[in-house]
Amino acid sequence: MLRVAINGYGRIGRSVLRAIYENGFRDRLHVVAINELSDIETISYLTRYDTTHGRFPKPVSVRGQNLVIGEDEIFCTNAKAPEDIDWAELNVDLVLECSGAFSAREQVQRFVDAGVPRVLLSQPADAEVDATIVYGFNESKVTAEQTIVSAASCTTNCVIPVLDTLQSLAGVVHGTTQTIHSAMNDQPVIDAYHTNDLRLTRSAISSIIPVNTGLGRGIARLMPELAGKIGCNAIRVPTLNVSVIDMVIQTEHPVTVEQVNTALQVAASSKYANLLGYTQEAHASVDFNHDPRSVIVDGTQTQVVDGHMVKLLCWFDNEWGYANRMLDVACYWQKLLVDGAQH
Structure with missing residues (x-):
């Protein structure tokens, strides 16, 4: 069993x-x-009550500086920097870096230099990290010797299983994606001065707001072709x-709506079982x-234009789905480390 620390206790x-307590981890x-x-x-209050996901499924209380969940006691610190924590005393095997504040390897290396054996990032990182992983697609690239790994992004985890399926079915020539993403905590409720990105100074509850995305870089890193x-x-x-994500892909070989939907259904029950979903029901977000x-394809929205242009609608819970992939x-x-120790 890995002894884990969470750095950054936001969404x-x-x-x-x-998810660790609710989904068997x-x-x-x-x-x-x-x-x-x-x-x-x-920390205790926001653990117990959550507007989006409901009440925490286990008893939560506080004992000194410990968050108590059932019989587990979790020591809580308030450090601003990785080197301000005595990781050796905590005997931590892995830090789940969830603050979003570290992406360059030299930044994350501060955890390792402070005594953390391994760091798993909850955000895309630069190319210098040991691996960028979309679970179900390339987790085999993780090794026991690595120290800094990224779990990519929620959007990359959404599109890669779909692109991989289309690539196998008919070949991907080129395409576009339009991510329609729920509001995030880097946006104010009302207009506010808090960022140099002028669009992100605008009220999250009043507008549809264009934002920058690194999804294209994420796709290129996972599927260089x-x-x-x-x-x-x-x-x-x-x-x-x-x-x-509204995805439009030009395929190399001609396809039909039925062929595309069938390929996605097969992937959902085989290679990407429990990761890629498929539905024909009338859904709302x-x-x-x-x-x-990671992704649920709405088969009712699949279109094929002129045999080669495929249009897909891909739903994903940007919080819960991604948290589960990170775990x-x-x-x-953890299995690699256990297997290595046994040998």
């Missing part, structure tokens, strides 16, 4: 902790520490959670809140 950090991952600038009472061939845009919309899968990567890493 993803809290989803990660909750607790027998392999034991959270022993949380580093969050907020005080212990606020598509580098420069997928254009990506993103907008934020006034919803709490669940996002969707709220139906996928708290859905642990899948952590458990894969």
Whole structure:
């Protein structure tokens, strides 16, 4: 079992902790520490109550500086920098970096230099990290010797299984994606001075707001054969959670709607079982809140124009789905370490 610390206890950090207890990860991952600038009472309160995902499924209380979940005691620190924590005393095997504040390897290396054996990032990182992983697609690239790994992004985890399926079915020539993403905590409720990105100074609850996205870089890193061939845009919309990607792909070989949907259904029950979903029901975004899968393709929206242009609608819970994928990567890493120790 890995002794885990969560650095940054925001939307993803809290989803990660909750998923550990709710989705069966607790027998392999034991959270022993949380580093969050907020005080212990606020940490406890936001663990117990969540507007998006509901009440925490287990009893939560506070004992000194410990967050108590059932019989587990999790020590909470309020350090601003990785080197301000005595990781050796905490005997931490893995830090789940969920603050979003570290992406360059030299930044993340501060955790390693401070005594952390391994760091798993909850955001895309630069190319210098040991590996960028989309679970189900390339987790085999993780090794026991690596120290810094990224679990990519929620959008990359959404599109890669779909692109991989289309690539196998008919070949991908080029395409575009439009991410329609729920509001995030880097946006103000009302217009505010807090960032140099002028669009992100505008009220999250009043507008549809274009934002920058690194999805194109993420696709290129995971599928180098598509580098420069997928254009990506993103907008934020006034919803709490669940996002969707409108994907248009030009295929090398002609296909039909039936062939595309069948290929996705097969992938959902084989290579990407429990990661890629497929539906023919009439859904709205709220139906996928708290859905642990990486992507759910809405087959009712699949279109094929002139045999080669495929249009798909791909739903994903940008919080819960991603948190579960991050934990899948952590458990894969844990198994490598256990297997290596046994040999």
